[in-house]
Amino acid sequence: MKQTVLEFHGVYKEFTSAGGRLQVVEDFSLALAPGEIAALVGPSGCGKTTLLNLAAGILRPTRGRVSVGAGVRLGYVFQEPRLLPWKTVEENIRFVQEGLFPGSRGAALRRQILEQVGLTVFRGAYPRELSGGMKQRVELARALAVQPDLLLLDEPFKSLDGEAKGELQQLLKAAHRQAGFAALLVTHDPDEAVLLADRAVVLSPRPARTLQELDLQASRGRSGWEVAAAIRVLLDQAG
Amino acid sequence: MTAFISKHRQELRRILAGLLGPAAVLALWSGLARYYHPMILPSPGETWRALVTLWREGSLLGNVAITLRRTVWGYALALLAGFSLAALTKGTAFWRALLRPILAIVQIIPPVVWTILAVIWFGVASQSAPIFLIFMVTLPLSFANTAASLDSIDGRLVEMAQVYRCSRRQIVTQLYLPALLPQLANTVSVGFSFAWKAAIFAEFMGSTSGVGFLLSTANSNLETEKVFAWVLVLIAVMLVCEYGLLLPLKHRAERWWA
Secondary structure, eight states: OOSOSEEEEEEEEEEEETTEEEEEEEEEEEEEOTTOEEEEEOOTTSSHHHHHHHHHTSSOOSEEEEEEOTTOOEEEEOSSOOOOTTSOHHHHHHHHHTTTSOHHHHHHHHHHHHHHTTOGGGTTOOGGGSOHHHHHHHHHHHHHHTOOSEEEEESTTTTSOHHHHHHHHHHHHHHHHHHOOEEEEEESOHHHHHHHOSEEEEEOSSSBOEEEEEETTGGGGSOHHHHHHHHHHHHHHHO | OHHHHHHHHHHHHHHHHHHHHHHHHHHHHHHHHTTSOTTTSOOHHHHHHHHHHHHHHTOHHHHHHHHHHHHHHHHHHHHHHHHHHHHHTTTOHHHHHHHHHHHHHHHHSOHHHHHHHHHHHHOTTOSHHHHHHHHHHHHHHHHHHHHHHHHTSOHHHHHHHHHTTOOHHHHIIIIIHHHHHHHHHHHHHHHHHHHHHHHHHHHHHHOSSSHHHHHHHHHHTTOHHHHHHHHHHHHHHHHHHIIIIIHHHHHHHHHHHO
16 A cells, blocks of 8 residues: 655745746645545645646656655646647547557546546537536546546636536546545635545645645534635635 | 628629639730730730640640649658758757758848759759759748747647656657648648749759740740740649649648647
8 A cells, every 4th residue: 555645845846037036835745645635725826736737747846855656647637628629528538548548448438437527428529619617527537537546636627617616526526436546636715625625735825835734524523614714714814 | 581692792792803803804915915016915815826836736734744743842852851850959949049040041042043053053954953942942931830830839738648648659649740730731832832933933044844944945936925825824733733732631631620
């Protein structure tokens, strides 16, 4: 059994550009256990996406260490849908499966996931024919289709209206119950963190630092809105 | 219903207007031809007879084929070289910076210079001279266009593919190529008429075969009606290539993508 799927250890991230240096992440540490969902909650522009990109290996830390457990498979749900416009829904999903599950195994998995997220009738559609909510659903389906050990979610429901948002949140919860992946969820919405995560890491405005970690399972005695309110107070005090 | 009629009326008007232009030119041409000697301005009738003569002599199709073959060769080589250079220098600012001014200079040099050099280096009777000119004239264009379309590829999609550990081959064949195709089709069709004109020019200046050479022969023999006939041939060939081949290709690429 793996100890952690993802670990940040004293991570600093700095961007250098013509305009000078920009400190985005400051002394950030976090360990994520298998099956655990942690939410990174912070004001917009605080460096949350940078943390996800560090976890995905798209970025390297300036200082400190980011390690992903051996053999851990990544799924990434991007904030804006990153679908190949010349491929159908099903082909987009197959694209990320090719190296992992070629042939009939992948096809069976695709069928099952398309069914699960309610995209079966849209499997032959092109991204341009889908609404924003549907595209985000494809993003989620694609991430699930690699059977990830670690799912990275970058404000996946931000641009969606209430109903579409609620549906997708429920789909994610159901998929997690079934597959048991660990997840790092970036959000600015305390309610969403309380709804989906086991743990909330409240971040400061840029550069992102941990203000407080809340164990959402231990606080199950309190009602969700109370915890969300507590997170809001923290964010207000910092910002 | 009224909207339907007015829409069709507009379409009809557009087609009529499109026909009106060439018809007016033809009328003006035959009107003016009455007042000038055929050596200065042959009439449409005389041009047509010259065209029929060319056809009967049997030199028409053969020479069109020669010129087309040179155009395709020179242009295909330029596309290949331009694409390779753009792909090789993709992402490496140093090589791009090194290459750009060189190609800009190549572009600034007038085609006639390349023609002179081509004749000196390859000789008048050589096949290579026109091909060389076409290559030099269209290379900067094909490099600049492919470099621009490579740059326009959405980096976020490439990032996505890397996060999901897609193979290099997968990224090239399923991401880069489909993203490039519509713009490549556009580049090919824009550059082709350029290459065709360069071919005629090269043959006119220094060659012993092809449409450009026969154009220059007709000119030296003061057979103006033949010059006009060849111009009609040039226009016809270009129209056939443009509407019969390149536009359908472009539309196909765009439809497939968008």
